[in-house]
Amino acid sequence: MADRIETLRTLMRARGWDAVVVTGSDPHCSEYPAERWKQVEWLSGFTGEAGDLVVTLDHAGLWTDTRYFIQAEQQLAGTGIALHKTRVPEQVLIPEWLESQFGSEGLIAVDGLCVGTDFAQSLPGTVISVPDLLNPFWTDRPAIPQTPIFTVNPGESRREKLTWIRGFLQEHECDGILLTALDQIAWLLNVRASDIEYNPFVISYLLVSQDDVCWYVLKDAVEDPDSAATFSILEADGVRMLPYADIDFLSSEFQGRLFVDAATLNYQLYSGLTAAKLPLEIGTSPVGLRKAVKNPTEIAGMREAHLQDGLAMERYLYWLERSVDAGREITEWDAAVKLGQLRADIPGYHGDSFETISAYGPGAALPHYITPRTHAPVIREGGLYLCDSGGQYDNGTTDITRTVPIGRISALEREDYTLVLKGHIDLAMAVFPEGTPGCRLDVLARMPLWHRQRNFGHGTGHGVGWFLGVHEPPIDLRQNLNPTPLVPGMILSDEPGIYREGKHGVRHENMMLVVPAGQNEFGRWLAFETLTLCHFDTDGLDISLLDRAEIEWLNAYNERVYRTLSPHLPREIADWLREKTAAI
């Protein structure tokens, strides 16, 4: 990696750049980019899902958050790249750091395609956008992905959605809206593909005006028959298919006032639009919030997907326990493969929703551990095994974490296991008035840990898409003061954890649906309904740490899991599940 950084510096010297900022994103500000845009990984070797790199002539640094500190320290060792920690009180973010180095005099180069407008504008000095900045020396760079595109039926037609967004344009006195976020485009057009691993998106841009829909989607190669069929369907709904690269000509072809969302608009495109003096209305795309509220068809699909996913999980946990009991050598990798096979058998399966984290003992202390394909640790008695996984199905998306005790566990493991579950339950039990944002509830999942001065460095919950991204903005349950209120139909994860480097990690995660919970003289009330169906192992608990209400919630949940799943399970697994879900 060090030689790639040096090559970049040669380019920097030739061009007179003081710094190059390389982000881990793509032209659509995606959280998970395709291989082509894994520029940070290519330059630094760091494989974490969140990380930005700054290279100057005498420094190279990687900015990443608490989730990836341990991983980054390991992967950056020997590269000469320093770790800059974010989401810690003493953090110095990239704009401040650049300011401290160059004041307002620096010449900062960015690959404008892969940098959001908001971020680019926050950088000090003179920022220049150089599209595909690494291309001159990244000779075997992967192409822009192009996978078969198919349609979905989420209970709301493409035409209905187009009518809705045209109403938004009218209300905001705009002539068109440019959608750049891939999940928003997939939602609006009711299309899916596999352009990005785990994320069923189509890499494209979408322009909707009152009388036209332009989808910048066609890439270089010949299109496949599935996509061709999809395009025919879309054409019938008034969608025009255009080359992906033609987005560069947008400003010369579109007339009028254009609504754009700076949070997902890349800086290169933004610079082009402003240079062409196209009148822009910069705001938050309405698709994000609308998409977060699932309709009845989507909710029914999610329930069914979680039933099937829960059956796979129970088969999996049964297999794992029996295998370890029988003394078989199961590695973390074997376990992940087994779970993947069980999910693949589910009708409507379209791949996993993210890379399975299968981690035993110290590995689980990395919240985003990557299980090694070879020489993976063996899952043996005397520790905690953590598995975070999920599936993409044509009726929904799942995301579940179970931590299970394998044999005897230590007192500290037991305490951590219990306190994290206590926090999980306290959040799941919440009742709250209409208008409450997730950030006001986050503390419920943390206080059992905080009371013993323990904590975790990631959010407690994220929004989840319907057969879309497993991390779906704009809602969450976390420290950041996101003011978006929770409303019925939203789906979030509830996943507190604890991570002790070199020892163990615990995380307990379910998906929850926001549901109405009645109305009285104090107002209208909301609550969470747990969608995930898979028992929590009670063997790992120190019951003395749980309150009565928490025990009642746990018993009721495990009983519901048993009653819902057991009719669909083979007798021996159902019997095992009966024992596993016995009331405590």
Add this chain to the structure above:
Amino acid sequence: MADRIETLRTLMRARGWDAVVVTGSDPHCSEYPAERWKQVEWLSGFTGEAGDLVVTLDHAGLWTDTRYFIQAEQQLAGTGIALHKTRVPEQVLIPEWLESQFGSEGLIAVDGLCVGTDFAQSLPGTVISVPDLLNPFWTDRPAIPQTPIFTVNPGESRREKLTWIRGFLQEHECDGILLTALDQIAWLLNVRASDIEYNPFVISYLLVSQDDVCWYVLKDAVEDPDSAATFSILEADGVRMLPYADIDFLSSEFQGRLFVDAATLNYQLYSGLTAAKLPLEIGTSPVGLRKAVKNPTEIAGMREAHLQDGLAMERYLYWLERSVDAGREITEWDAAVKLGQLRADIPGYHGDSFETISAYGPGAALPHYITPRTHAPVIREGGLYLCDSGGQYDNGTTDITRTVPIGRISALEREDYTLVLKGHIDLAMAVFPEGTPGCRLDVLARMPLWHRQRNFGHGTGHGVGWFLGVHEPPIDLRQNLNPTPLVPGMILSDEPGIYREGKHGVRHENMMLVVPAGQNEFGRWLAFETLTLCHFDTDGLDISLLDRAEIEWLNAYNERVYRTLSPHLPREIADWLREKTAAI
């Protein structure tokens, strides 16, 4: 009141104004104005502490929040003034409402002295500032108050504070700072007076530059000897005393860049400064946050003040219980007077910190009930009595609410009493990492109520000044997403409640000090230390609703109250307190 509104409309017609906005504040954006500035009350009859009035030619409306709905409905009855509710999901605030009436075409008159700059700038249409707008027909309007000014010694000298703020000016490249908030001026100059009831402030403006301190404080009448002595002391520290009204000449006398805080700068003054093209640096005054963090002298003083205040409270509660037991007719008003007398006996007493709320039964359902002087309800067996009160002492400020069961209470009263105390305790027990703002903890006090779909419409906690305002920004514990982190030395109230119109009200309130709670691999930890010393009555509890940890907290707190206070109490009250604080 209706004729005053009509007189105002005559003026409006003559001047061509579409609307007049009258706020409940003063030229310093004070929460509690002096009599002179109670313009909303004079026009509408509404006496609540928060309310703004909008008068158009065919509508008059009062905007106030949940705390005052019941009171406003009663006081506005028959006036023709409509109640516009705020802090409810469907709220339409004044700027939006004006927009809905006049679009951007309205001519909106405000008394610019009594309207904050931020608020004035949020109004649509053409806003004109008319100082003392009501003067033409408010003939007996009270004068600007002028009470004796004295100095205090809070462990940090005036010179030290001036040096600190000059450092701030240097850092922000400003030549001067104009302080307009009365509590900030009192803090910086170490002065106090009684210009505003319950708030020991001096009505004045303060300009600090590197080589000058101008205090715009002198009013019309002859100054008293106490103030004269104070002025001598201040002169020795380089402070120049100027007429209060001379603030109008500030822009002609001050040269250079001026730091102002738009949140407490009145619109008239702001308009004058901008018209004179004085270069302004608009930001948040650093005094607010600095003042919120109490120094060791202030903390020691607050502890002592709370000890003395607690002794008065226990004497009071003993007297109340014995009086009711003996069948004496004690009214809410008698009780308030008795408590005031007990506080007045405390050395260093400078009056109450706000008007005592002494409320029995349904009266307590108004969170800001005003006890009637005559025909006040009698406190008798069979209900809940709520008393919210506090004192100003030369070593600190107190604020305490106790709700006590008088004789037998209903099952609902008992449940409400317990759930509110449960919330109070859950917040008091919180442990939290450095960097946590109060808004993230607010839910702890509410969740026991929310679980049973009950709630309260006010904040859970407010900052408290050191012998200053009993409500002190910029910290709080409430729904609003105030991002200011809590740090050691800050003092806040913890006061959840519940209010059932026509039935009863419950509130349990203590003051808490933010204290360090250690450091470990998860970071640095903070917790609350309760400053208030007065037992919580356990007779009102349904113990089955409390968790073990809550019961332990309550027993430990009551025991601490007994051990700390009993040595200073007469034998019979100490014995009574022993019983009252027996472990449950």
